[in-house]
Amino acid sequence: MSDPAPLGPTLRIVIVGAGMSGLATALGLARSGFTQINVYETAKDLGFVGAGIQVAPNLARQFQRLGVWDDVATDAVDLEEADVRACATNEILASVKMTHIADRYGQPHRVAHRSALAKALYNGCKAATPNITVHFNSAVLGVDFDETKLLVKQRGEEGDGHWVVADLILGADGIKSIVRKRMLAKHGEEDRAQETSQASYRVMLTREQMSSDRDLLAFLDSNASFRWIGPRRHVIAYPISNHTIFNISTTQPDINFAAAPTATYTTRADKSAMLAVYADFCDxxxxxLRMVPEGEVCEWKLLVQNPLRTWVDGNVALLGDASHPTLPHLGQGAAQAIEDGAVISWILSKLTDPADVNAGLCVYERLRKSRTEFLVSQAAVAGRALHLTDPEAQAARDEAFRQVANGGPNPDKWLDREVQDFVYGFDCINDAEKKWEAMFAEEKAKQ
Ligand SMILES: Cc1cc2nc3c(=O)[nH]c(=O)nc-3n(C[C@H](O)[C@H](O)[C@H](O)COP(=O)(O)OP(=O)(O)OC[C@H]3O[C@@H](n4cnc5c(N)ncnc54)[C@H](O)[C@@H]3O)c2cc1C
Structure with missing residues (x-):
């Protein structure tokens, strides 16, 4: 734990959303000595959709900094190898060793259950009571940027809700962010969610459900991930929860959400529809996919956002999916969201005057915006390479995969050494430490 922040006892901080970035930011701030942190969350509880998540070295580093790594470690599986396979034939196009990652970046590449991460963060927040209060059943309906206050409506509350006044508001409210919507509206800009026309099935198999199939049990017992690629689609699968659950995630053209638009981006899906989408994949x-119990298929609509002009207005800032939602192909959405929160916590701990909050947030934006937006673009590039439809382009890509063993670049960006250096070899706090003084002076001079 670092020295208490000078503004720790006085700065009233409100966070919208108790997702990955909201909880991690609350905890980071409490560990930096802030004592008035309130988190407002629409849902009645954590309610995380069960799914696997990649815990890349840069994400593990942040969990360790937050002091909640041990709870994740028992669930996580170390990845030693990652296969890319042809969808129809099951041919291994590239088999990439992941064991170098621990030596190169100080942490192995792991995969874990998303709820293990969420629980670890939430337990950390609970242990920081009374400095952190998480208000469930509390939807934020409006933001007053000039007076730094939020309109919050609790479930069952009569009327239009009540105003909560703060010194700093952080919009960690995900892809459908109300804070982003209100910020863009204030700036006269459109909230432009960008259609990716892609959706993702997410399913999990237990050891018991797989027990009749030796090949699949071998996957579950391995320390490997498996990606089967085909035209417009792929399937990625890996063991989580200490090898007791096999996590499967797919990407395919969005048919269901497009046919029946809903306000939510996740839904229970039809198993037979999923089987039909992957009918031409190998046995x-x-x-x-056939092993997945009926009623346990979940489908996510995949959306991104055109890069925003700014993430900051006054003492209000956006972070995580609210500011840079991404396709999942680099496995960095949550990692980047949590890095955002780490940088905000670090910056706030440096401030000595509440009048400098806006300048601090502007430095945060400068430190984070180009990096996260570059990674969003790389996830899209990775998706295009994985989902090629032209046979000639596919053949060239598959040859590139075969050449990875000879040191060639990996068309699957997640497994490419250069991309890994950029993503995992970067410590967002070291970066902030290096650039803080000059950037802060520049932002102060602009005020
Ligand atoms: C298929 C798929 C696979 C993925 N795999 C990975 C992976 O392997 N690794 C990885 O790092 N990332 C992955 N991601 C991305 C990751 O899940 C997100 O990037 C991450 O959850 C973003 O965190 P967040 O806190 O910004 O938003 P969220 O986790 O979405 O949290 C936002 C919270 O705000 C709440 N909220 C929203 N509106 C309001 C309101 N008005 N008032 C109050 N509360 C509100 C919501 O209920 C929610 O709890 C994946 C995403 C998808 C779709």
Missing amino acids: VVQRM
């Missing part, structure tokens, strides 16, 4: 993928 082992078919067997895996």
